[in-house]
Amino acid sequence: MNIVVLGDVLLDVDMNGAAERLCPDAPVPVVNVEQVVRRAGGAGLAAAMLVRDGHRVTLVTVLSDDRAAGDLRAALRTLVGLDVVAGPSGAPTPVKSRIRAQGQPLVRFDEGCGSAAVPEVTETMLAAVDAADVLLVSDYGRGLASNATLRELIRQRASEIPVVWDPHPCGADPVAGVAAVTPNLAEARKAAADAAGPAGSGAVSGSLEAAARAGSTLLARWQSRSVVVTLGVEGAMLLTGEGAVGHLVPAPKVTVADPCGAGDRFAASLALQLGHGTELAAAAQVAVREAAAFLAAGGVQSLQRQAPPVQMHSDSIDALRVVQETRDKGGTVVATGGCFDLLHAGHSRSLAAARDLGDCLIVCLNSDASVRRLKGDQRPIVGQRDRAELLLSLGCVDAVLIFDEDSPAMVLDRLRPDLWVKGADYSTDELPEAELVRSWGGQTVTVPYYPEHSTSALAAALSATG
Template identity: 35%
Template sequence: MSPQEPSGRGGLSGQRALSEWLPRRLAAESPAITVIGDVMLDGWWNGNIERLCREAPAPVVDVTTREFAPGGAANTAMNLAALGARVSVAGIIGTDDAGVTLRKKLMEAGIDVRNLYDHPSMVTTTKIRISSGGQVMLRIDDSASAVPEEALAALAASVRAAVELQEAVLVCDYGTGVLVDPVRSSLIAALAVRGADGAEGATARPLTVIDAHDPRPWAGLQPDLVTPNAQEAARMLDLRLPDGAGRVDAVARHREALLAATGARAVVVTLDRDGTVLFSADGGSHRTWARPAAEKQASGAGDTFVAALTLAHSAGLPLTASLDLAQAAADVVVHQPGTSVCSTAQLSRHLASFADTALSAEELIRQLEVHRSQGQRIVLTNGCFDVLHSGHTRYLNQAKQLGDVLVVALNSDESVRRLKGPGRPINAVADRAAVIAALSCVDYVTVFDTPTAIPLIEQLRPEVYAKGGDYTPEMLEETKSVEDYGGRVAILDYVAERSTTAVVKRIRDGKEASPAN
């Protein structure tokens, strides 16, 4: 066990850093999770194009490879299994070749399929992408025009048993007709019984997550989380969202309407290249930023995201840290072709890759020149960031929103000792750099050893210098240097020393943190 790794599931409630050991620890918790919804089979057919067909001006693809993978709710289940959850899946498929293939692949992944019903009149939803040279040319969708009533009745009858003793229930509703009544009403009733105080036979309600094209029909379930994408959120709000980063502000202005429409305790809106934004009923919010790839054949990153989010939060990780972890898992998948999953080992390697990523000032200057040539604004902040906690992550998310590129300058170990005393830092600078760099809001990390950040500021000349704490710009030694070249000083609402000292004291006293969302 790493010195930074807390013991016991309760120890995860105060975990904020995305460390290399965290995916393995979550896998060891192995929460029981049921995925219910629209299971599909994805096909990826690749070939060569050397001519057009005679009948029409359309390219002829000579298929060379055919690959199939579970898609939709089945892909979400595969991701959960790859991350260490004990997974069961509930849904409806046909007895056709696609259904046989899908069931086999789920079973090979160790997924419980006893509540996956097949029916001879059902067509297993199949989506085949035909590509050449890395470019998808065509997608062929095959699905049932209607779901047989007998299959719906069988699934509805099994719902209560399917959610029994589960730590999370993840509903994947893509509107194919599987999650209509009586299935929906049976699921709402089953989870109401589990959550009812004083109800005979009632047990604690599992974490309930809705991943649906339209979450509104599930509002009666009062889910813990819903995860619409930007287009789905726009449809719920009956508005057109602007392009680019302006989508975040537009969605934020309607947070109360989103929460009301979905009946959820928290809404996570996924924004593709712009990451995600979280709004919770208690007024909290959180952003993540994607590290996008140019992969043209990537698919299913949203399934990976919701799977990792559900696994992490059901295992006891705070919601904001779970969101950061889910973003990291999605970043892994978008660099893989086809319908892919993110495994525990892949996620650990991804987080480990942030070790030793602190750049020298000279290399950082070269990188920032590229960003400035693209018209991007640089934000710089600095600090010890010794033991990462919610104050740090909230502060860094605020700093990121002041510009386009966030640079975090860490005090060297010797500098921390001069500031905090001989017992600090708790974590060496390499470890501090790794966990800070793993946060999606952070673009670059560097280290400085001077008494103030002034020499670094004069080298980097950031458009915005952000600082948290009980300061005014006039109190900071760095203000004059920033203003001399036309930069701006921004004071954010975070008091570092008080929060970090409390965390360090808890560590040294051996006390557990109080539960956090």
């Protein structure tokens, strides 16, 4: 699935430390800054969340050429699995700096966050949006979502794919026909010009009534297929269809220290679920739960921790961390693939030769189901768990990734190795994945093949022995 996040990217600067005393010349805390983290915010945060979940994402945005943009580009480059398609912004990079003490936010400073002219869009940006299977518009009021050419393309795409629009008070109205618009309660009430009724966190019934009233107004005004008003710890109010009655999606009870990023998490999860074909109400329930889990884990602070291993396809042994660690050191990532049903000397020689070409070797291993489809019901002779264990016992293999498809194309696109290695019984021009590997600048190479060693010959010999 081609996931595209479109919108304004900000530079978020988190200054974290401890406050143990007051300033002698004013009654304010003194924060001893222990850590400064620069990360992508706005649409960049939504994209980062999806990438951290293990998805490949294209971020379509505009970037400046100032110093803050350099920090922003560096932060985006750290996101493995993110492709950035960016045009010129023509405006300063918005920077939001937060100071936290003991994890609690104290103050935020905004720079370059004033109004900006509507930027131009490039043909490459339009092509990326046109290729999307699901589109999240993350509008942060910097003008990109107001571009007329882009809006017309989004309107056309909304009739073909799920489009989720996360609006901003200073941004553009959503285009008609999108699958869902996701304002929070304050944004919904402002957009609906509804100042009546209590909406404070302590007035639950008032909040629900205000959300239903504002959401109904916006559903008619925006002509979207649904409006989902997020309500923080109360969950979300879902409205669909003419004369809609709001449907509350309650949230699990969590302790929230810092709600920053919860709306982005909700919108990203909703878009992903709709992209998978999940029905809207069920998708909203998943999005509410994932936003609550995000906050319970520490919110945006949790993104600074090392991500847990991402398991791909059945019983995969994690390979993504090995790839990331190798790339962090400037190393070359090598991958190879196959069934490796009965491990023999020919396999070990070829794997050792492949490992010598780089700094880590990832083996993409066909699952049991995949082997049966490729080689018949009598195969594999050895199950996938044992095959993976045997491969990992070889000193030349750094990780094994089990995949269920008949072709390794999907896992290759996720790993994006520098070198894809096969035995010399294959021609690199004949391999269907060779073109895919070339698409990210990788190379397909062959290593010596040992015809006297084969799984089929071993299987026949074993059968003959009875």
